[in-house]
Amino acid sequence: MRESRLKLGAGYVALGLISLLFIIPFIWLIRSSLMDLSQIFVMPPEWIPHPFHWDNYKRALTSLPFGTYFVNTLVIVASVMIGTVLTSTISAFGFSRIRWKGRDAVFAVLLSSMMLPGAVTLIPSFLGWKELGFYDTYYPLIVPSFFGGGIFNIFLLRQFYMSIPKDFDEAAVVDGAGYFQIYWRIILPLSRSAVIVVALFTFLGTWNDFMGPLIYLKSDSRFTLALGLQMFQGSYSAQWDLLMAASAVVILPCVLIFLLGQRYFLEGITLTGLKG
Amino acid sequence: MQTNIPMNAPVPVRRKAGVRERKALFYGLLFTAPAVLGFILFTAGPMIASFVLSLTDYNVFKESVSFIGFDNYARLFSGQDESFYRSLGVTFYFVLLRVPACIIISFIIALLLNMNIKARALFRTIIYLPSIVPAVASAMIWMWLLNPDLGLINMMLKWLHLPTSDWIFSEKSVIPSIVLTTLWGIGGTVIIFLAGLSGIPKQYYEAVDVDGGGWYHKLRHITIPMVTPTIFFNAVMTIISSFQVFNEAYILTQGGPNDKSLFFVFYLWRTAFRDTEMGYASALAWVLFVIILAFTFLVFRSSKSWVHYEGGGPS
Numbered sequence: 001m002r003e004s005r006l007k008l009g010a011g012y013v014a015l016g017l018i019s020l021l022f023i024i025p026f027i028w029l030i031r032s033s034l035m036d037l038s039q040i041f042v043m044p045p046e047w048i049p050h051p052f053h054w055d056n057y058k059r060a061l062t063s064l065p066f067g068t069y070f071v072n073t074l075v076i077v078a079s080v081m082i083g084t085v086l087t088s089t090i091s092a093f094g095f096s097r098i099r100w101k102g103r104d105a106v107f108a109v110l111l112s113s114m115m116l117p118g119a120v121t122l123i124p125s126f127l128g129w130k131e132l133g134f135y136d137t138y139y140p141l142i143v144p145s146f147f148g149g150g151i152f153n154i155f156l157l158r159q160f161y162m163s164i165p166k167d168f169d170e171a172a173v174v175d176g177a178g179y180f181q182i183y184w185r186i187i188l189p190l191s192r193s194a195v196i197v198v199a200l201f202t203f204l205g206t207w208n209d210f211m212g213p214l215i216y217l218k219s220d221s222r223f224t225l226a227l228g229l230q231m232f233q234g235s236y237s238a239q240w241d242l243l244m245a246a247s248a249v250v251i252l253p254c255v256l257i258f259l260l261g262q263r264y265f266l267e268g269i270t271l272t273g274l275k276g
Numbered sequence: 277m278q279t280n281i282p283m284n285a286p287v288p289v290r291r292k293a294g295v296r297e298r299k300a301l302f303y304g305l306l307f308t309a310p311a312v313l314g315f316i317l318f319t320a321g322p323m324i325a326s327f328v329l330s331l332t333d334y335n336v337f338k339e340s341v342s343f344i345g346f347d348n349y350a351r352l353f354s355g356q357d358e359s360f361y362r363s364l365g366v367t368f369y370f371v372l373l374r375v376p377a378c379i380i381i382s383f384i385i386a387l388l389l390n391m392n393i394k395a396r397a398l399f400r401t402i403i404y405l406p407s408i409v410p411a412v413a414s415a416m417i418w419m420w421l422l423n424p425d426l427g428l429i430n431m432m433l434k435w436l437h438l439p440t441s442d443w444i445f446s447e448k449s450v451i452p453s454i455v456l457t458t459l460w461g462i463g464g465t466v467i468i469f470l471a472g473l474s475g476i477p478k479q480y481y482e483a484v485d486v487d488g489g490g491w492y493h494k495l496r497h498i499t500i501p502m503v504t505p506t507i508f509f510n511a512v513m514t515i516i517s518s519f520q521v522f523n524e525a526y527i528l529t530q531g532g533p534n535d536k537s538l539f540f541v542f543y544l545w546r547t548a549f550r551d552t553e554m555g556y557a558s559a560l561a562w563v564l565f566v567i568i569l570a571f572t573f574l575v576f577r578s579s580k581s582w583v584h585y586e587g588g589g590p591s
Contacts, residue, residue, distance in 0.1 A: 011388050014388055015399045018385060018399075019402040022403050026405075028420070028421060028428050091307060091308050094308035113315060115516065117565055118520065119561045120326050123329060123557055124326045124558075126548075147314025147318060179303045229413060230412050233416060244420065247413040251410065258405065
C-alpha cells in the first residue's frame, strides 16, 4: 500500500508527538534525579540540571539498604528464571511433542487458568505457605516457578514447538534416542529464541512483582527493590530528587534487558497475540 | 520372508502399538507432571480452598473457625457493607473508562506505526519502553508528574493558561488520572495490534484503490473487520487485567481520597491482610471471579456478531 506524501507527513508528525508524550516522563525522571531541590521546583520548568547532582544517586542508594534489596531481588529473579525455564520447556515438550491420550484435554484445563484472577487463589496460598512456616521467606515467591513456570510460558513454548517439523524427532528415534534426548538435544537447541523470550518475560515479571513480596515478606532485610522503593517513598515523600534517583536505578536493569533482547520481546508478544 | 510378514504381522504390531501408546502416556505424564502438579497445588487446590474459606468466619485473630454457610455472601449483598458497593462502583467505572481508551488509543498508534514510515523501529521502541517499567517506579514518576503544586503537568497547564487539576488527589479526577497513568504502559497492546495489522493481505487494499475508495473506506471495510480477532483478544486481556488493578491503588492513593479509588482487589487485600478477615475476603475473591467470568463470557458471546475469522469461521 502506498501512501500519499501528505498523509505520510501527517503520520510522522502524529508519531513524533505521541513518542514525545511517551518519552517525557523518562526525561522528567532523569532530569529530576540530577537536580537539587531548589532547581527542581523552578517555574517555568528547567530541563537541564546545572550543576549535575550525581550525588543524589549516592544519597538515595545509601539512605536505605538498596544493596541488600538488589541482592535479594537478584536471588529471587535468578531462582524463578531457572525454575521457569527448566520446567516450562519440559512441560511444553510433553504437551506438544509426545502424543498421549488426553493430552489436549489436560492442556485445555490448564490453559483455562490463564483467565483466573490471581485474587481467587491469593488467600489460601498465603495461609498455606504460612501454615508450612514459610511466611517471610522466599519460598512462596520461588517454589511455584518450579511447577511449570506459569501456563502463559508453556503456551508460548508449545506454540513454538508445534512449528518444528516432526521429522526431526523421527530421525532421532531411528537413531535410538528417547524422549529426554529429543528434548535436550533437538527441541531445546532449536527453540533457543523462544526460551530467551520466556526468560526475558520472567525476568521482568519477577523484577516488577510488587504484590507477591508485599504479602509474603515482612522483615526489611528480606525486601526486594520494588518493595524497598515503595518504603522509600513512605519516608522521603517530598524528596523528589532522591525518589527519582532511586526510581531510575530500579528501572535501569529493565531498560537494559529490554534493549538487549528487544528482538525477542517483539517476537514473543506477537507469538502470543496472534493465536488469540 | 515376504510371505511371512503378513501372516505374523497383526499380533506383534498390535502389541507393539499398545506398548508404544503406554510408553507415550507414561512419558507424556512425566514431562507434563510439573505443570499438572503446579496446577493442582497452586491453582485448583487454592481455588477450592478459597471457596470453602468463603463459607467460614475464619479470622486470623480468632481462636475458632466455624462454618457459616453463605452468610458472608449474604453480608456482602445485604447493603451493610458500603465499601463493597463502593469498590464495585469504582472498579466498574475504571474498567468502563480504561478498556475503550486502551483499545482505541493503541489501535490508532498501531495504525500510524503500520504506515510506510522509515523510523518505525525507533517509534515502536519508544512506545513499548514504558510498559516494562516496574509498577512501583511508574507510580513514583506519575505521582511526581501529577503533583498538584509542583508537577510538570500542572506547570505546563498553568504556562498554557489552561485549568489545572488535583489529579489523584481529588475525588472527581482520581479514577481518570489512574487510567491516564496506565495508558503510559499500553505498548504491549500496540505491538499485538501491529502484528494483526501486518497480517492483512495488501491485495485487499489494492482492490479498494481500483474501486476508487479512500482511506476511510479502507479502514471501515478492510482494516477494522480484518483485525476484529485482535481487538477481541486485546479486549479480553484488558478487561481481565483492569478488574484486578491493585498496584496503582496501593501505591498511588491507598484507595483515597475518601475511598474514591477503592479498587476491588485493594479492598480485598485490605479485608484479608489488614482486617485479617480471611473468610469474608475469600467471598470477595469469589465474587470477583464470577464477575470476570461473566464479563469474559459476555464478550465471547458477543464476539460471534462482530469478530470475523478468515476462512469460513464464525462471522
